[in-house]
Amino acid sequence: MERVAVISASMTQFGNREGQFILDLLAEAGEACLDDVGVSPDSVDHLYVSNMASGEFEGQTGIPNALAHDLSMLPAYTTRIDQTSSSGGAGVYAAWQSIASGASEMTLLVGGEKMTHRSTADTTDIIASITHPVEYKHGITLPTFAGLTARRYLHEYDAPRESLARVAVKNHANGVDNPHAQFRKEITLEDALEAPVIADPLRLYDFCPISDGSAALLFCPESVAREYTDEYSVVTGVGGATDTHVVHERSDPTTMRGVVESGNIAYEMAGRNPGDIDVAELHDMFSILEFLQSEDLGFFEKGEGWKAVEDGITHRDGDLPINTSGGLKSKGHPLGASGVAQAYEIHKQVTNDAGPRQVDADVGLTCNVGGFGNCVITTIMEGQA
């Protein structure tokens, strides 16, 4: 089967994009992605749009067609991919399938969300609409799941509260060097430990912000990638998997089955194992999730992920840098964009184009989580330069 290359990656400024509409953000990222490699819009035959909720956030649906129109891409096929907060990863998987199946010779993936014009309460409620009605009606939202999971993890594995705070400190430090990040400021351990409580034991800096933004990737068969650029990456492995939709049915709340299973599929497809991964973007919507994913992907033993941040292993100068982009924590989390932006960062890292964030990496991994681990897409990308 044809291997699938990523020949360009772009992202907009993440943050508060006041006065802009979802289509503006998507068009900005999509256009930049094509321009960077001089690909004309009419060369694109498939356009995937990763977006969770433009209907709920802005009362506008049908955005893939509108975007194809705005990017002068007609009559390219287009559709929307929604897998809640893992819509971006699901878009990567859809784009991979479009090329690998031979259906497409050039696929543009654009992920994005416009959220900050709505109140925090509205946004929390729109996101909570993904949870099972059984849990939702008891007042459960995703942040409360995170608090409960964090408490269990700290108890189960004798992890110090400070270890969670160190994830936030690390990812904020990384974000300083990311010009697209929503927050570009370092925080101290004290800042994180003394911030207002949101869902005990988690405090303000354990949570990603609400964000606007978009990111894009351009895919083609590897056999033609060098016609466009010598600096491409290849998606060597990609897998998706689900866990129970009712979170309280999980036998071990500190293990994310979707991460384990999607990781296994991606490792097998790529012929890689956890030790081969040089850099990873994990879905740190909540600080605790970085530990869970780093364990469930096999980077560290179960219950020992917290030690890695304490020991500096996951820092930018450590053996396995995690979230060099700043992660969702400081980069921001425009739902449909996040999985695409994770792949943006790994593409930049493995093609040696990450500027001040550059680490030594040939093989990178992204883990994009939907719901509270309800669906997960794991991707392995390798540089070819």
Add this chain to the structure above:
Amino acid sequence: MERVAVISASMTQFGNREGQFILDLLAEAGEACLDDVGVSPDSVDHLYVSNMASGEFEGQTGIPNALAHDLSMLPAYTTRIDQTSSSGGAGVYAAWQSIASGASEMTLLVGGEKMTHRSTADTTDIIASITHPVEYKHGITLPTFAGLTARRYLHEYDAPRESLARVAVKNHANGVDNPHAQFRKEITLEDALEAPVIADPLRLYDFCPISDGSAALLFCPESVAREYTDEYSVVTGVGGATDTHVVHERSDPTTMRGVVESGNIAYEMAGRNPGDIDVAELHDMFSILEFLQSEDLGFFEKGEGWKAVEDGITHRDGDLPINTSGGLKSKGHPLGASGVAQAYEIHKQVTNDAGPRQVDADVGLTCNVGGFGNCVITTIMEGQA
């Protein structure tokens, strides 16, 4: 490349499914589809859900995960495919890609929508959210586009108003023999011609109803299809294409470019031409659309589609039966379900399993239209028994 087989098809009763939730409908169709060929849920590795707007209609998102959970299908990968009223066709295309790319060995596609619990005004508004804001704010909705297009068509091609009414009469007659259809009653030409005006010159029976319902298809590589059934079909061609998102920018309002282009892709992939098609399900959301599609797919010359229904060619006993299921007109149009239900009908026809609706057909075609032709997916399916 591996050819993609459909080994089972199911659909629920379409109509007013009061008291049921979108997940009930999806689970009903999904379960029946597996049961019909004795496939266990844990054999399914990919689950696609075609649905336009469960968030807007019911305040519930994340339904693919919930469905995977309810169908005992964990850890199968799942995602939602939204291409407005062509979400079902887009789901067929996604499922085809999942098998053709080698990503999946067994994909279940379930399309559905729950709409009737909302007022007609709410529903019209939710659907109108797919239009371009430029048009929407002038009060344009999809029915008004249909009225304008019908008037132009009648003028341009000297077609009689009665020809549109005959589409409704034909499709109502076909629906009588479809146990899943929302309406199972014949109407007369007079009924259609004298019904209340909705968007002049179109009247009540020129429009499909608002509906609840779900439909499902089960896909696998053709190489293993006979392990499950001898009565399978193969998706030999599938293509998707877009037209302008702003409808008033189209140079000829009586031609649907998305239909032309998606048809060309599907014909080329299947090695077929319009004359090879024995039966077709076209997207008759509005009666006028059946004419446009039958011309843009090459069945008839431009401006002559109306003669085919007058001459009986598209009737069930004609040379090219169109909408043997009753079409969206009498079967109903639960948005995300419709494209899947079109493929259900063609699968039944080409596997000689359509009961009283059976026509002589080896090769069938579906055309599923999103927006007002903004995006179209055309599929060719062939029986193998």
